[in-house]
Amino acid sequence: MTLSCIAVDDEPLALGLVCAFIEKTPFLGLKGRFSSAVEALQFLLQQRVDVIFLDIQMPDLTGLELARVLERSNTGPRPTRIVFTTAFDQFALDGFRVDALDYLLKPFNYEEFLRAASKARNYFELVQRTEPTPVAVLPAAPVEIGEDYLFLKVEYQLVRIAYSDILYIEGLKDYVKVYRQSDSKPLLSLTSLKTLEEKLPARQFMRVHRSFIVALDRINSVTRNSVQIGPTTIPVSDQYKDVFSEFISRWM
Numbered sequence: 305m306t307l308s309c310i311a312v313d314d315e316p317l318a319l320g321l322v323c324a325f326i327e328k329t330p331f332l333g334l335k336g337r338f339s340s341a342v343e344a345l346q347f348l349l350q351q352r353v354d355v356i357f358l359d360i361q362m363p364d365l366t367g368l369e370l371a372r373v374l375e376r377s378n379t380g381p382r383p384t385r386i387v388f389t390t391a392f393d394q395f396a397l398d399g400f401r402v403d404a405l406d407y408l409l410k411p412f413n414y415e416e417f418l419r420a421a422s423k424a425r426n427y428f429e430l431v432q433r434t435e436p437t438p439v440a441v442l443p444a445a446p447v448e449i450g451e452d453y454l455f456l457k458v459e460y461q462l463v464r465i466a467y468s469d470i471l472y473i474e475g476l477k478d479y480v481k482v483y484r485q486s487d488s489k490p491l492l493s494l495t496s497l498k499t500l501e502e503k504l505p506a507r508q509f510m511r512v513h514r515s516f517i518v519a520l521d522r523i524n525s526v527t528r529n530s531v532q533i534g535p536t537t538i539p540v541s542d543q544y545k546d547v548f549s550e551f552i553s554r555w556m
Contacts, residue, residue, distance in 0.1 A: 309354060310335050311356075329417075346494070467509075472536070513540060
């Protein structure tokens, strides 16, 4: 049995070491190496793998956040399993809460890596008898808009989000994070901030930065250069200051 896997780490040396260990292990097949969890997620939306060797502390999207995104769709007879690689042992409990297969504390040697890889092989040998039948996924637009809600494509499903629940939306390259009042965990969707800006009602939402759209009724306070939504301060960039200044004038 050969297990398909990818490595994700924002540190080039650590990423190179894990990839070298994977290539050294006969029953592992390296399908990709990624320096960010966002890049890895884009790959995983198109292709499944058996094992992800995943760093935890990374910019934009952490390893734990990626694990939680994958956890919702990680079903079937051959689910993807995660082996966390990190320099911080305080994340061990969080790792096992998202059902990580193992946890490698940096710096680790090949013997320790092989032990975790062997655990993965033993797991798949126990649970896998035949390859799963591919499940057809119906095509869906990334965003569907209603009168007081939107349907946002999250992983492999459409999630209904009430406008009144949205606090703000953060853009990350080809992805967005939607922060809501009802849940401390943001929703991650493969769409652009521009797409949402064009579809969301202007009377309720405003783009204030190339990376942020805010819900106007959720703003607690404003300055000339920022808005405050709960504990979060969101900058207002020069590109959007004229429109934002017009908005501020209504507060005065």
